[in-house]
Amino acid sequence: MLYNHLKILESEAIYVMREVAAQFERPFLLFSGGKDSIILAHLARKAFYPAAIPFTLLHVDTGHNFPETLAFRDALMEKLGARLVVRYVQDSIDQGRAVEETGPYASRNGLQTVTLLDALAEFKVDAAIGGARRDEEKARAKERFFSHRDEFGQWDPKNQRPELWNLYNGRKKTNENFRVFPISNWTELDVWQYLQMEEIELPSLYFSHERDIINRDGVLLAASDVVYPVAGETVERKVIRFRTIGDMTCTGAVESTASNIHDIVDEVASARVTERGARTDDKRSEAAMEDRKKVGYF
Amino acid sequence: MTDTNQQIELLRFTTAGSVDDGKSTLIGRLLYDSKSIFEDQMEAVERASASRGDAEVDLALLTDGLRAEREQKITIDVAYRYFATPKRKFIIADTPGHIQYTRNMVTGASTAELAIILIDARNGVLTQSKRHGFLATLLRIPHLVVAINKMDLVDYDQAIYDRIVQDYTDFAHKLNVQGVTYIPVSALRGDNVVDKSDKTPWYDGPTLLHHLENVNVGASLNNVDFxxxxxxxxxxxxxxxxxxxxxxxxxxxxxxxxxxxxxxxxxxxxxxxxxxxxxxxxxxxxxxxxxxxxxxxxxxxxxxxxRHNLPQKSNRVDAIICWMSEEPMKPRGAYWVQHTTRLVNGFISELNYKIDVDTMHREPADTLKLNEIARVQLTTTQPLYYDRYQLNRTTGSFVLIDPATNNTVAAGMIRSKSRNVDQLREGEVDTAPLRPKSSNVVWEQEGISLAQREERNGHKAAVLWFTGLSGSGKSTIAKKLERRLFTDGVRTMYLDGDNLRHGLNGDLGFSSAARQENIRRAGELAKLSYAHGNVTLACFISPFTADRRFARGLVADGRFLEIFVKCDLDVVKRRDTKGLYAKAIAGEIDNFTGISSPYEEPDNAELVVETDIQSVDEIVEQIINALKERGILPV
Structure with missing residues (x-):
């Protein structure tokens, strides 16, 4: 199989990254440890080769990350020779900037926004590169490559700059910033095919393994200190893998025996549920994503 | 699927149509029938449909993204959708079709290689269907598909389909658009979208998806000029x-x-x-x-x-722009011009006219408002290195940025180096800028040679240049001759002053300089037609010897036949088939050849025919014989 479309998408993403490096003074790349941000790091390396990646990588750590994600993150940074800064949701909570949800359904997913915006302000970041894709969710279908945010980090869906041809307008006032999404046009299948084509290493969580699972309203969550069974729920041992890797409190697994990228590509190609379908955060209301984006969520 | 040698291609296309044309439903149908909709997305749509009390699941909900749209049931911004088949990945720029959203259509069209224009079979070709076609043409989208939707509501009536095709073909002809593909569909029922419908046995073309999977990709790319x-x-x-x-x-x-x-x-x-x-x-x-x-x-x-293929260089360019901001254009106000990777200062030094996207009429304007399209002269502080948008989408496009707000306020497509059209009409302009370069254009080597074309055609290519007074009978002879050649299987092309001045030369008046430019373009067009192997019949008054000599110089020796269609001035005045002589004599038309402008009679014409003496059939016979004698037609 010749992935001609992937070469086009790759070139487009590299072009966008180079525009960021050229048009902004303090660009950061948001790194979550998930496959999309791993691809971003990979593309950034390619875009500036043989020079180093001219972006600082930023990880917002909810404190509820899978341990595998963090180990993988540190190894990758070492390999890329990239500069990484980590900011902790726990710090935001301790400083009273964020209030933790309580109860068994508590998630720190929404709190990330506070920590993220604080970090962007701390480093005076003028462009934050993210791995969001337009196919993920309806509200993202209208997102631009260069997404303008006001000084409060907010997104106004009715006041977006038109984006034509490959001309990206990154001009802004002081204190305003941009979110930039180089892989906007990629779908989940493109991502997996690209990971396969480029033989990119991934955290083991993406591949089939046995794990203790709690089935909560149809979402398979990994049992841990922060996710534990409530009345009527049981912990079961299942053969699963994760299609996305986010916070442990809201990232659902799928039952799967796909243990290598080849199997995953085939599985994704025939999947009948979107990858975000396994995330509890989007199910809260029909316009959940749009609401979170408006206040600065990625 | 991962072990074949098939190549997955990428096609970006745009869809235009209003809410009522069923555009969102069509996209929903494409996604649903090509199995690109996931169960949870479908469930969400079913939930939403049910909560609104809809009887049927509304596929349009799959694509109407933002909350405001869902509430108002209209699409308000360009939305990008994705689906793939084993052959291709598709990126849809889904653009709203309301008049106030021209800006979105232009945005979506800027990266598209194909446009789908939706027409409601019950309504036929409406103004907005033409507007969509006009914008697609303006943005140089190489492939146009007209999907005639809601065929189920007109009982799959072929006559209705045929009439819409005919109406739109007439319109496309005026736009000089070729190769429009027409497909009768019902997005709601799924007819001819992904699967062939058994309700349209009279339609033997492709389904929409089949067409999307097979249309040539990369047609908008320029593979020649580095x-x-x-x-x-x-x-x-x-x-x-x-x-x-x-x-x-x-x-x-x-x-x-x-x-x-x-x-x-x-x-x-x-x-x-x-x-x-x-x-x-x-x-x-x-x-x-x-x-x-x-x-x-x-x-x-x-x-x-x-080194041998340079772009154009100028700090003043002639461009079409679409205004994209709520803030109107500031006449002669400063803007940033973002062109390729450069950012330079510039201003709109002249606003020639705005174009009504519905009627395509040109109107005078002092400023531009959101969604208006205009022809302007853009002046920049440093020269731009560009190609005409027609030849190169990347080096021929730019955006204007308002330095006060940093907003992108306009999108522009460069037509050429700036030149003053009014001057052209006044006849004051020197000819140098009217003869733009061609030497830098490297023609594709792998092209088909004229010899190969002539061998296949079974005849030689030639230009038959009919010159003579208005009303002398040039077109009458040429049309009859062309019919005869056509019947004999000869490849022909017919050009005349009228059909050029309605389109290609619509910007030209009748001053000497404008007439010269008219003939220059006609000559260049005849040359291209000649190079493609046609026996080209060109009917132009072409009163000046120098202009005819220019046209003659464009094709090989012996392949240019100047045919002087001679007729006594008194005779043509009496004939006055178009009523023009009467007006010229009355002083209503300036620069009219034979009355207020001279006609320089040719002294080196290959053929002289006299329409006040000979019959049309005799003349046609005379020309055919001359073509045979010269080996252009086989004996």
Whole structure:
């Protein structure tokens, strides 16, 4: 199989990254440890080769990350020779900037926004590169490559700059910033095919393994200190893998025996549920994503 | 599926149509029937439909993204959708079709290689269907599909379909658009979208998806003219200096000689670097890093090109712009011009006219408002290195940015180097800028030669240039001759003053300079037609010897036949088939040949025919014989 479309998408993403490096003074790349941000790091390396990646990588750590994600993150940074800064949701909570949800359904997913915006302000970041894709969710279908945010980090869906041809307008006032999404046009299948084509290493969580699972309203969550069974729920041992890797409190697994990228590509190609379908955060209301984006969520 | 040798291609297309045409439903149908809709998305739509009390599941909900739209049930911004089949990945720029959203259509069209225009079979060709076609043409989308939707509501009536096809074909003809594909569909019922319908046995064309999967991709790319706008300088250490960029058009190979603009310095490509290893050559669309043999100061915004294929250079360009901001245009106000990777200062020095997108009429204007389209002259503080948008979407496009708000306020497409159309009408302009370069254009080598065409056609190519007074009978003879040639299987093309002045030469008046330009364009067109093997019949009054000599010089010796259609002035005045002589004599028309402008009779015409003496049939016979004698037609 010749992935001609992937070469086009790759070139487009590299072009966008180079525009960021050229048009902004303090660009950061948001790194979550998930496959999309791993691809971003990979593309950034390619875009500036043989020079180093001219972006600082930023990880917002909810404190509820899978341990595998963090180990993988540190190894990758070492390999890329990239500069990484980590900011902790726990710090935001301790400083009273964020209030933790309580109860068994508590998630720190929404709190990330506070920590993220604080970090962007701390480093005076003028462009934050993210791995969001337009196919993920309806509200993202209208997102631009260069997404303008006001000084409060907010997104106004009715006041977006038109984006034509490959001309990206990154001009802004002081204190305003941009979110930039180089892989906007990629779908989940493109991502997996690209990971396969480029033989990119991934955290083991993406591949089939046995794990203790709690089935909560149809979402398979990994049992841990922060996710534990409530009345009527049981912990079961299942053969699963994760299609996305986010916070442990809201990232659902799928039952799967796909243990290598080849199997995953085939599985994704025939999947009948979107990858975000396994995330509890989007199910809260029909316009959940749009609401979170408006206040600065990625 | 992962073990075949098939190549997955990428096609970007745009959809235009209003809410009621069922555009969102069509996209929903494409996604649903091509199995690109996931169960949870479908469930969400079913939930939403049920909560609104809809009887049927509304496929349009799959694509209407933002809450405001869901509430108002209209699409308000360009939304991008994705689906794939084993053959292709598709990116849909889903654009709203309301008049106030011209800006969105232009945005969606800027990256599209195909446009689907939806027409409601019950309503036929409406103004907005024409507007969509006009915008698609303006943005140079190479493929146009007209999907005639809601066929189920007209009982799949072929007559209704045929009439819409005919109406739209007439319109497309005026736009000079060719190769429109028409497909009768019902997005709601799924007819001819993904699967062939059994309700339209009279339709033997492709389904919409089949067409999308098979249409030629890359048609909007320019593979000839190498243009490399430098994006970013890569300098990891003292020993390496590379220029990062994406090849806007053409191709480049290691060792080739290049020129850097604007410095004009030249060097050779030392290496083409990528993270996957060095390349021997790179093509349009590739993001690479070039290193050069010489140390030259190059920075972002410079352009690397080939020595013998340079772009145009000017600080004043003639362009069509679409205004995209709520803030109206500030006449002669300062704007940033973002063109390729350069950002320069500029202003709109002249607003020639705005174009009503519904009627395509030109109207005078002092400023531009949101969604208005106009022809302007753009002046920049530093020269732009550009190609005409028609030839190169990347180097021919720009956006204007308001320095006060930093908003993108306009999108522009460069037509040519600026020239003053009014001057042209007044006859004051010198001819130099009217004869733009052609020497820099490198024609594709792998093209089909004239000899090959002539061999297949079974006859030679020629230009038959009919000159003579208005009403002398040029067109009458040429049309009859063309019919005869057509019947004999000869490939022909027919050009005359009227059909050119309605389109190609619509910007020209009747001053001497404008007439000269009219003939220059006619001559160039005849040349292209000739080069494609046609016996080209060109009917132009062409009163001036110098202009006819120019046309003659464009094709090979012996292939240009000047045919002087001679007729006594008194006779043509009496005939006055178009009533023009009466008006000219009354002084209503200036510069009318034979009355207020001279006709220089040819003294070297290959043939002289006299329409006040000979019959049309005799003349046709005389020309056919002359063509045979010269070996242009087989004996």
């Amino acid at each position: 243009r490399y706008p430098v994006q970013y300088v890569i300098r990891p250490n003292q020993d390496f200096r590379g220029y990062a960029g994406q090849i806007a058009s053409g191709r480049i190979a290691k060792g080739e000689e290049v020129v850097i603009l604007p410095s004009g310095l030249s060097s050779k490509v030392a290496s083409i670097v990528t993270a996957d290893g060095e390349l021997d050559a790179a093509n349009v669309g590739d993001s690479v890093v070039l290193t050069l043999e010489d140390e030259i100061d190059i920075s972002r915004g410079d352009m690397i090109v080939r």
